[in-house]
Amino acid sequence: MTFEEIRDKISKHLESGKSYGLVVPNKAYAKALLKALIRTSNVQDTMIIEPDTNIGIDEVRTVIEFLDFAPKGEIKKVILYDADKMTQEAANAFLKTLEEPPSYAILILVTSRWFSLLPTIRSRLQKLQVQLPIEPGLDEFERYLVYWNYDFLEPIKEKAYSILSEEEFLEAIDEIDEPSQEPDVIMSLKHLLEQYLNKDLATYANFVSQLAKKNNIEFLRIVSKVVSWLIYKNDSLPPNLKIKYLRICDEILRSKIANFNYQLTYYTLLLGLRGDNL
Structure with a gap:
């Protein structure tokens, strides 16, 4: 329909x-x-x-x-x-x-x-x-984002977002309360994580440490949503670990108050994303 x-x-x-x-x-x-x-x-x-x-x-x-x-x-x-x-x-x-x-x-x-x-x-x-109508022309991750927030549909359909450099991305996090920034931040986070997951642990941990400085609940929710996707698509993670980390992500997304230990939460999710590759 x-x-x-x-x-x-x-x-x-x-x-x-x-x-x-x-x-x-x-x-x-x-x-x-x-x-x-x-x-x-x-x-x-x-x-x-x-x-x-x-x-x-x-x-x-x-x-x-x-x-x-x-x-x-x-x-x-x-x-x-x-x-x-x-x-x-x-x-x-x-x-x-x-x-x-x-x-x-x-x-x-x-x-x-x-x-x-x-x-x-x-x-x-x-x-x-009611379900979302299937939008032609979107890839699997783009459909996932529209399922998360229907406001993303038009900018994603029109490809009206940018993949930011790491420096631009870290600056944009501080402005994440501005809704128009979100598709840029989400797409850039996925791109950066996919790159860093293929690097050595020390390099990856350094990137995680930069994210962990951001005590912003909206950004933490974005991280949780992107990590949920990457965990779901990660065939190397055993089912019990997938369930563990997906539950943490869901808890963050459902939370009504921002009472998180941000640094610990970022490290738990982002190091957990590497699975046994530590």
């Missing part, structure tokens, strides 16, 4: 008076799918919750209060991104509303981790699971 077909299918499926769990590969893809739904709504009839950390009870109470009053138009729409970040207290306060939303409301809980939602939440949602 094309993106447009998937988007239209979701729009036609939604009915007022019901709660849905929209399961997507990543949040950016969900935003693209729901953009038209939001655009056609009265601004006063739409509430979007997008947490920086957790969805707490205060956010849920705001939603409940929002739904207490009839819409200005026909339907009120509530969209909660990263619904798997809902706290136990917030989830308990939300159960009745999810089970019996007002007849004039549609509730959409968005997640890429369906089974991280509490069972009591999942049981009250109609599950809508």
Whole structure:
């Protein structure tokens, strides 16, 4: 199915008076799918919750209060991104509303981790699971990146990214909070790691030591994503080590707070990537 077909299918499926769990590969893809739904709504009839950390009870109470009053138009729409970040207290306060939303409301809980939602939440949602359409012309790693973040699709399709030199790359890490930098950093990191993995341990360790100075959670997540790919594709690593390091990467990607020992984490992942080649 094309993106447009998937988007239209979701729009036609939604009915007022019901709660849905929209399961997507990543949040950016969900935003693209729901953009038209939001655009056609009265601004006063739409509430979007997008947490920086957790969805707490205060956010849920705001939603409940929002739904207490009839819409200005026909339907009120509530969209909660990263619904798997809902706290136990917030989830308990939300159960009745999810089970019996007002007849004039549609509730959409968005997640890429369906089974991280509490069972009591999942049981009250109609599950809508969508996949990314297959984009022709992308290689395997490029598809992997789009599956991670749909915002990467256009720059990757247009090849609008650069493979940075090592010096440029290390400077760019300090600006990683700027989203436009990410494809450059990701592609360059993969390129550099593939080069350094074929060098002697001392040279490789020196490169790792430069990365380990960067106490930046966003960059650590990028490292985890690229390392996940390289570990998955590394046929020389035994399955037990692959599982070990993939679990560490997943823990970093799921983490809601930046409470890592950065230096130790970088060394663990990047030296582990060499496997027995130490």
